[in-house]
Amino acid sequence: MNSRKMIKAVLSGILALSVTGCGSSSGNDAQAQASAQAKETVMNIVSSDELSETSQIRDTLNIGYSSLWESLTPFRTNANNKNLYSYALYETLAKKTSEGEYIPWTAKSWTMHEDGKTYDVELYENITDSAGNNIKADDVVWFLNESAVRGLKPSFTNLDTAETTGDYTFTVTLKNDMYGSWEKILTDTFVFSRKEFEASGDEFAMHPVTTSAYVVEEYTPQSSLKMKLRDDYWNPDAPAVNRSNVREVTFQQIAEASQAGIAMEKGIVDAFINIDANTLKQFTGDSNYLVHKGLSANGVQLYFSGVDSKLIQQDVHLRRAIAYIINAEAILQAVYGGYASLMYDVNPEVNDGYLQEWKNEEYFPYDPAKAKEELEQSGYKGEELVLMCSSNASMSRMAQMIQNNCIEIGINIKLEPLDNAGFSGQRLDGNNYDLIIISNGADSLTNFWNTRFDSTTYKLGDATSRNDQTLTDLIHQAGTHDGFNQENINLVRNYIKDNMYGYGIAHPQSLDLINAGVNAKEYVETSFGTVDLLSSVY
Amino acid sequence: MHKYIVKRLLWMIPIILGAAVLVFTLMYFCPGDPAEIILGAGASDAEMEHLRISLGLNDPFLIRLGRFLKDTFIRFDLGRSWITNLSIADSIAERLPRTMLLAIAIMLLSVVIGIPLGVVAATHQNRWQDNLCMALALLGVSVPSFWLAMLLVILFSIKLNLLPPMGIGGLQYYILPALAGCTGGIAALARQTRSSMLDVIRSDYITTARSKGVSEQKVIIRHALKNALIPIITIIGTQFGRLLGGTMILETIFGIPGLGSYIVTAVNNRDYPVVMIGSIVLAAMFSLCMLGVDLVYAAVDPRIKAQYAKKR
Numbered sequence: 001m002n003s004r005k006m007i008k009a010v011l012s013g014i015l016a017l018s019v020t021g022c023g024s025s026s027g028n029d030a031q032a033q034a035s036a037q038a039k040e041t042v043m044n045i046v047s048s049d050e051l052s053e054t055s056q057i058r059d060t061l062n063i064g065y066s067s068l069w070e071s072l073t074p075f076r077t078n079a080n081n082k083n084l085y086s087y088a089l090y091e092t093l094a095k096k097t098s099e100g101e102y103i104p105w106t107a108k109s110w111t112m113h114e115d116g117k118t119y120d121v122e123l124y125e126n127i128t129d130s131a132g133n134n135i136k137a138d139d140v141v142w143f144l145n146e147s148a149v150r151g152l153k154p155s156f157t158n159l160d161t162a163e164t165t166g167d168y169t170f171t172v173t174l175k176n177d178m179y180g181s182w183e184k185i186l187t188d189t190f191v192f193s194r195k196e197f198e199a200s201g202d203e204f205a206m207h208p209v210t211t212s213a214y215v216v217e218e219y220t221p222q223s224s225l226k227m228k229l230r231d232d233y234w235n236p237d238a239p240a241v242n243r244s245n246v247r248e249v250t251f252q253q254i255a256e257a258s259q260a261g262i263a264m265e266k267g268i269v270d271a272f273i274n275i276d277a278n279t280l281k282q283f284t285g286d287s288n289y290l291v292h293k294g295l296s297a298n299g300v301q302l303y304f305s306g307v308d309s310k311l312i313q314q315d316v317h318l319r320r321a322i323a324y325i326i327n328a329e330a331i332l333q334a335v336y337g338g339y340a341s342l343m344y345d346v347n348p349e350v351n352d353g354y355l356q357e358w359k360n361e362e363y364f365p366y367d368p369a370k371a372k373e374e375l376e377q378s379g380y381k382g383e384e385l386v387l388m389c390s391s392n393a394s395m396s397r398m399a400q401m402i403q404n405n406c407i408e409i410g411i412n413i414k415l416e417p418l419d420n421a422g423f424s425g426q427r428l429d430g431n432n433y434d435l436i437i438i439s440n441g442a443d444s445l446t447n448f449w450n451t452r453f454d455s456t457t458y459k460l461g462d463a464t465s466r467n468d469q470t471l472t473d474l475i476h477q478a479g480t481h482d483g484f485n486q487e488n489i490n491l492v493r494n495y496i497k498d499n500m501y502g503y504g505i506a507h508p509q510s511l512d513l514i515n516a517g518v519n520a521k522e523y524v525e526t527s528f529g530t531v532d533l534l535s536s537v538y
Numbered sequence: 539m540h541k542y543i544v545k546r547l548l549w550m551i552p553i554i555l556g557a558a559v560l561v562f563t564l565m566y567f568c569p570g571d572p573a574e575i576i577l578g579a580g581a582s583d584a585e586m587e588h589l590r591i592s593l594g595l596n597d598p599f600l601i602r603l604g605r606f607l608k609d610t611f612i613r614f615d616l617g618r619s620w621i622t623n624l625s626i627a628d629s630i631a632e633r634l635p636r637t638m639l640l641a642i643a644i645m646l647l648s649v650v651i652g653i654p655l656g657v658v659a660a661t662h663q664n665r666w667q668d669n670l671c672m673a674l675a676l677l678g679v680s681v682p683s684f685w686l687a688m689l690l691v692i693l694f695s696i697k698l699n700l701l702p703p704m705g706i707g708g709l710q711y712y713i714l715p716a717l718a719g720c721t722g723g724i725a726a727l728a729r730q731t732r733s734s735m736l737d738v739i740r741s742d743y744i745t746t747a748r749s750k751g752v753s754e755q756k757v758i759i760r761h762a763l764k765n766a767l768i769p770i771i772t773i774i775g776t777q778f779g780r781l782l783g784g785t786m787i788l789e790t791i792f793g794i795p796g797l798g799s800y801i802v803t804a805v806n807n808r809d810y811p812v813v814m815i816g817s818i819v820l821a822a823m824f825s826l827c828m829l830g831v832d833l834v835y836a837a838v839d840p841r842i843k844a845q846y847a848k849k850r
Binding site: 070071073075077151152154157202203205206220221222223224252253254255256258259262263265266268419420421422424425426428457458459 | 589696803
């Protein structure tokens with residue numbers, strides 16, 4: 001065999017191997033999705049109030065995540081905040097159920113003053129941490145004030161002061177009467193001993209003294225977190241919806257999507273939370289696995305620069321033309337493999353206050369004729385518009401599809417994908433782009449509007465550098481406890497929709513894959529769309 | 539010889555300082571606001587400004603550079619990560635052994651497979667053995683490690699159930715990553731060994747050895763290979779140095795929390811202190827590797843040893 005033939009043979013071998021490798025992960029998508037639907041019905045998901053009061057304690061459970069916290073410190077940003085292990089580490093003042101109800105947890109009760117911004121809170125007196133310390137109001141007040149100073153989480157932006165009024169009572173004063181602001185504080189306030197925190201030397205980064213039902217057994221950053229049920233948990237008769245029914249749980253970080261599938265297949269993990277849609281497909285139709293589909297906290301939206309000198313800000317017809325030409329249905333299939341739903345507003349539907357009636361209204365369906373009509377009314381003359389997005393695979397693909405859609409009616413789009421840091425650094429300055437794709441969410445409409453469209457929030461205006469006082473006033477008016485009503489909500493929503501300041505493209509699903517051997521009698525969901533395997537009934 | 543080593547170690551100081559200044563400057567001009575990355579999408583401008591002030595991000599370049607150099611090289615305080623608040627020294631100490639183990643395993647496989655392949659290719663020049671070895675070397679350079687990694691996992695973990703597909707624990711967890719990562723090294727060493735051996739085996743002293751009736755095996759191993767080792771050692775040293783910071787893809791695929799993934803994650807998060815200290819550690823390790831290479835030169839070649847002695 002001469003060398004040329006040999007090289008040909010080797011190359012053929014490589015090609016054959018690659019084709020074989022690729023083929024194994026593909027399949028009949030329609031069939032797979034139909035099977036997924038069938039599997040979903042097999043899972044016995046019950047609502048929080050229907051969950052059985054008694055459960056066996058399951059011995060062990062291994063749960064996969066694509067990323068774990070890089071440190072266990074309770075002073076964290078919002079990044080990667082919605083997960084099972086954070087609530088298995090630190091107790092909060094209240095817990096939110098999947099139905100949106102707030103259950104008092106370490107807070108025995110709270111009352112709001114008439115001003116809508118002062119709250120009196122009473123703590124349970126028997127809260128203890130894993131080192132045996134009794135948690136008092138001082139500990140919580142210190143965390144609240146420290147959080148406001150550190151400014152890590154937007155939840156505490158509206159916090160003015162917190163003051164102790166007794167051993168187990170304290171008062172919290174907010175800067176503004178804002179609907180949803182207190183509820184964010186209730187669920188984001190981690191309860192722990194200040195003394196232990198300060199004595200730890202690393203701010204609980206590696207070995208936190210927990211107040212939850214679990215203690216940390218072993219933690220390796222970027223690898224695994226092993227936790228064990230406490231024998232001396234202060235709240236053994238907790239409501240079933242947040243009771244801990246697993247004795248030993250290990251959360252394992254598996255960053256690579258195909259390895260997540262292998263870990264499930266090999267039984268290295270019993271479940272994988274928020275699994276990649278493409279990895280999930282290899283398990284659909286397999287009776288050994290259950291698929292849980294929930295709505296994630298974030299939607300994916302297209303926003304338009306609000307810088308006054310930009311054509312895109314000056315021309316509502318151009319913005320509406322773009323909204324009409326985006327084929328969101330195609331994006332759902334191509335980018336999310338069908339595991340996403342259409343949006344009917346720039347707000348994701350899981351936000352508190354979202355009106356279901358919006359789903360009955362027309363929301364910029366793919367309509368080239370209407371898009372052309374809008375474009376003809378605009379002053380657009382073929383200028384190049386910059387579309388900025390994160391450089392990850394799904395966002396880049398979505399941007400390419402939008403670019404192609406826009407070409408159909410002659411809108412010239414230049415893509416500017418950026419890495420995570422570059423994107424974060426430029427997204428709040430509307431001078432850097434004309435259009436931007438962002439994945440956004442919040443717990444309530446008011447928090448969402450405040451973060452995205454309130455012109456007083458950022459140095460240059462709103463999150464796209466827009467300065468629209470009318471909209472800001474409407475947001476403030478709808479944001480108070482008295483003002484948060486259907487009429488005001490619709491005023492804000494319709495203003496944003498009519499002016500097309502942002503367009504909801506897709507609402508991805510949160511996908512969990514569970515080994516059928518986990519065999520919970522009843523599964524319960526978290527408030528952030530995933531299945532809660534710790535509180536499920538075994 | 540000792541004086542030479544001390545001199546080389548002293549030379550590392552300006553090298554590391556230069557690396558520190560270079561990395562700091564690159565990170566300074568890199569787009570992306572750490573405050574915004576740390577606080578996330580929902581933070582207000584006031585919160586971000588507060589964090590920028592507390593991290594000293596608003597200070598001029600020279601003040602920040604001076605503070606960094608003073609903390610690192612005078613106070614020996616490597617600092618804490620902006621993102622995790624964990625001690626960088628502790629994090630590196632925890633992760634470095636995993637990366638070292640992986641790098642050593644990759645290098646061992648590369649040496650054990652690559653050098654014999656090169657020797658066989660050289661001793662059978664232009665015959666089918668040579669072509670086969672060089673085709674394998676070409677394949678080794680061309681095969682992406684992430685693709686090979688997945689094939690190895692499918693074969694050894696799923697089909698044969700022999701090795702764990704991911705995670706950390708015993709040595710068995712490093713076998714697949716090492717196999718996936720060694721192909722490039724094998725290829726480079728095979729090609730370099732072939733080339734060096736071809737230069738050497740045409741030398742007069744090889745002909746002399748053969749004419750004296752020394753067995754072919756002895757000629758190749760004791761006379762030819764030993765004299766061809768210098769460029770091979772250079773390749774081994776540089777490959778090893780590169781591996782210490784370049785195993786990020788393998789670490790991600792196989793779930794190994796090592797130094798490579800630590801630094802790359804820090805770059806993506808604009809976690810400046812981690813990137814800078816991590817880079818300094820890598821620069822120091824690379825310098826040490828190069829020093830090790832020079833010392834091995836002396837061990838295998840008496841002429842070089844004599845030169846070192848003369849410099850004394």
